[in-house]
Amino acid sequence: MEVAIKVVVVGNGAVGKSSMIQRYCKGIFTKDYKKTIGVDFLERQIVVNNEDVRLMLWDTAGQEEFDAITKAYYRGAQACVLVFSTTDRESFMTIDSWKEKVEAEVGDIPTVLVQNKIDLLEETVVKNEEAEGLAKRLKLRFYRASVKEDLNVNEVFKYLAEKYLQR
Numbered sequence: 001m002e003v004a005i006k007v008v009v010v011g012n013g014a015v016g017k018s019s020m021i022q023r024y025c026k027g028i029f030t031k032d033y034k035k036t037i038g039v040d041f042l043e044r045q046i047v048v049n050n051e052d053v054r055l056m057l058w059d060t061a062g063q064e065e066f067d068a069i070t071k072a073y074y075r076g077a078q079a080c081v082l083v084f085s086t087t088d089r090e091s092f093m094t095i096d097s098w099k100e101k102v103e104a105e106v107g108d109i110p111t112v113l114v115q116n117k118i119d120l121l122e123e124t125v126v127k128n129e130e131a132e133g134l135a136k137r138l139k140l141r142f143y144r145a146s147v148k149e150d151l152n153v154n155e156v157f158k159y160l161a162e163k164y165l166q167r
C-alpha cells in the first residue's frame with residue numbers, strides 16, 4: 001500500500017522554495033527557475049520504514065503575498081516545510097506568521113524549519129543561536145540546507161515523511 005502526502009513549501013519570496021522542489025523532484029538546480037505554467041506540484045517516491053511514500057510538493061507561482069491564493073494552496077496539506085534564507089533577515093522574521101497561516105488553514109501538521117542558502121555563509125544575516133532559538137520556541141526540527149550544493153535537501157523530506165508516518 002502506498003501513502004501519498006501533500007507537502008506545502010512555505011516562506012517569503014526568493015528564499016529558494018521552487019529551487020528546493022526542483023532539486024528534490026528533478027535533481028536539478030538552475031539560477032533562474034521559472035515555474036512551469038499549469039503544474040501545481042512535483043512529486044517523488046521514496047521508501048521510509050519499508051513503506052512506499054509519494055511526496056507531492058506544492059509550489060506557489062511566486063504570489064506569496066496574496067492570501068486568497070495561498071489559502072487554496074494550503075488546503076489538504078499534510079506536511080509543511082518552513083523556509084527562510086541565510087541572506088534575508090526579513091524571511092527569518094516572518095517565519096512565525098507563515099506558520100500561523102498554515103495552522104489556521106490545516107491545523108497542526110508535521111512541520112520542519114529550514115535555513116536555505118548556507119553556501120552563502122559570508123553573507124549571513126541570521127545568527128546560528130537565533131535560528132536555533134526559533135526552532136526551539138516553535139518546537140520544530142531544524143535543518144541548515146543548500147539547495148545549490150544539494151546539502152540536507154533529502155534529509156528534510158525524509159524527516160517529514162517519517163514524522164507523518166508516526167502520527
Ligand code: GDP
Pocket residue numbers: 012013014015016017018019020030031032033062116117118119120145146147148149
Ligand atoms: P522562491 O521564490 O522561494 O521560490 O525562490 P527560488 O527558488 O525562485 O530561488 C530564488 C533565487 O535563489 C534563485 O536565483 C535561486 O537560484 C537561488 N537559490 C535557491 N537556493 C539557493 C541556495 O541554496 N544557494 C544559493 N546561493 N542560491 C540559491
Ligand code: MG
Pocket residue numbers: 014017018019060061062
Ligand atoms: Mg517560487
